[in-house]
Amino acid sequence: MKKRFLTVCSFLFIFNLYAQNNSSATGVPSPYEPEILKTFADSLYSEGFLTQAESEYKRYLFSFPQNQKNDNSFQTTLLDLTNIYKKQNNLSGIEWLKKNFYSNAENPVKEKINFVQADFLFKTRSASQFQTFTNSIEQEKEAFSPKFVNLIDASSLLLDNDINGLKILCSGLSEINADYEKLNELCQSYKLKSPGLALFFSTFLPGSGKWYTGSFGAFASSFITIGTFIAGTVVTGIQTKWQSWQPYVFGTCGLVLYIAELYGSYQSAKRYNDSLYRILCEETEKIYEKEY
Numbered sequence: 001m002k003k004r005f006l007t008v009c010s011f012l013f014i015f016n017l018y019a020q021n022n023s024s025a026t027g028v029p030s031p032y033e034p035e036i037l038k039t040f041a042d043s044l045y046s047e048g049f050l051t052q053a054e055s056e057y058k059r060y061l062f063s064f065p066q067n068q069k070n071d072n073s074f075q076t077t078l079l080d081l082t083n084i085y086k087k088q089n090n091l092s093g094i095e096w097l098k099k100n101f102y103s104n105a106e107n108p109v110k111e112k113i114n115f116v117q118a119d120f121l122f123k124t125r126s127a128s129q130f131q132t133f134t135n136s137i138e139q140e141k142e143a144f145s146p147k148f149v150n151l152i153d154a155s156s157l158l159l160d161n162d163i164n165g166l167k168i169l170c171s172g173l174s175e176i177n178a179d180y181e182k183l184n185e186l187c188q189s190y191k192l193k194s195p196g197l198a199l200f201f202s203t204f205l206p207g208s209g210k211w212y213t214g215s216f217g218a219f220a221s222s223f224i225t226i227g228t229f230i231a232g233t234v235v236t237g238i239q240t241k242w243q244s245w246q247p248y249v250f251g252t253c254g255l256v257l258y259i260a261e262l263y264g265s266y267q268s269a270k271r272y273n274d275s276l277y278r279i280l281c282e283e284t285e286k287i288y289e290k291e292y
Contacts (some may be wrong), residue, residue, distance in 0.1 A: 034063045038073065041081075047059040050084050054093070056080050061101060078109050082116055088151045092119040112292070118152055119288045125281065127159040147177070147291050154183070158284055161277075163190050165175045183283045190276060195269040202265035206258060211263025213272040222261050229254030 014074050041056035041212030057077050080099060085093035094117045102110065113138055121130045130135055141149050151172055157166040167187040174184035198209035229250050237247035 005034045037063065038077070041077075045080060045084070047254070050088060054081065054084050055210055058083070065277045066242050069101075074104070075106055075109050077232045078105050079112060081112050082109075086116045086119075091117065094120065102283055107143045110140065113150060114144070115288075115292050117150075118155065122159070122281075122288070123285065125159065127161075130156060130159050130213055150177075151287060151291055152181075154287075155284060161278075163187060163205060166280075179287050181288065183280070186276075186280055186283055192276070193264045193269040197266040198269040199262055202262050206261050207265075209262075212265075213268045215268065218268070222257075222264075226257050229257060250281070266284075 037056055037060045038075075041060055044053035044056060057080055060077055061074065061081075064071070071225070078097070079155060081097055085092075087098065094113060098113060098117070101122040102113065102194075105113065114133075117133060118130070121133050124130075135271060137152075141152075150169070154166060154169055156174075157163075157169060167184075167190070170180050170184035177229050188236060193213050194292050197213050201212050202209035202222075205223070207219035208227040210222065211219035230251040233247045233254060236244065
């Protein structure tokens with residue numbers, strides 16, 4: 001009951017704030033003292049009211065004079081907002097934060113903001129968007145920690161599909177950072193399968209292209225199925241002296257399955273390669289979680 005009462009009071013206070021200042025994004029200062037506003041925002045954040053806390057943190061940031069934006073409270077509020085956007089998976093929120101307050105942030109805060117943005121962009125698997133991001137921070141990278149720079153470099157190489165470059169980078173990093181050991185193992189064992197070679201194998205031995213990509217069961221199934229139709233075609237053809245429709249039906253079905261098998265073998269190699277790449281990306285995402 002007490003918690004419910006506090007929650008109701010909180011929302012009434014929020015409503016009062018909105019009535020007097022309906023948009024934090026406009027930069028209009030709050031009518032309340034900054035210390036009170038910060039305390040209220042912190043309480044909302046701790047209770048899990050992230051959207052409401054975000055609004056109050058924005059008001060608090062806008063209440064700072066320009067010459068006081070290096071204050072510790074200002075910097076920690078930037079970090080709080082960054083954490084909120086991370087929990088909300090809110091890329092547009094991070095972009096808003098960079099647009100309005102990035103120049104006032106200290107280097108550790110800038111690094112955290114950039115990390116969250118990099119994490120979001122990496123998960124989109126868009127090499128062009130990530131490249132635009134890395135270009136925007138290129139002049140600042142020397143001011144950031146090695147673990148941040150290394151993770152950005154590894155992400156860029158992976159999204160550019162430069163596995164050889166990633167292999168070299170991870171080989172060195174795994175010796176000084178245990179978080180990269182698994183990624184290094186995956187890079188060292190990374191070996192693509194050729195779709196063309198899978199197609200070639202299946203052309204002469206149905207199903208062998210799938211065996212080539214690691215699926216003996218799929219090979220056996222395809223080989224037995226197509227072999228059965230071939231045998232049925234030959235047997236019924238001999239029995240009917242090719243005067244019946246039966247061998248032609250068997251032959252047509254076998255041909256359709258053979259063509260489907262060729263296509264399946266080609267796609268099997270592509271799926272195999274996609275799976276290897278996806279595993280590398282997932283392991284890199286784990287490093288994002290471990291590093292920060």
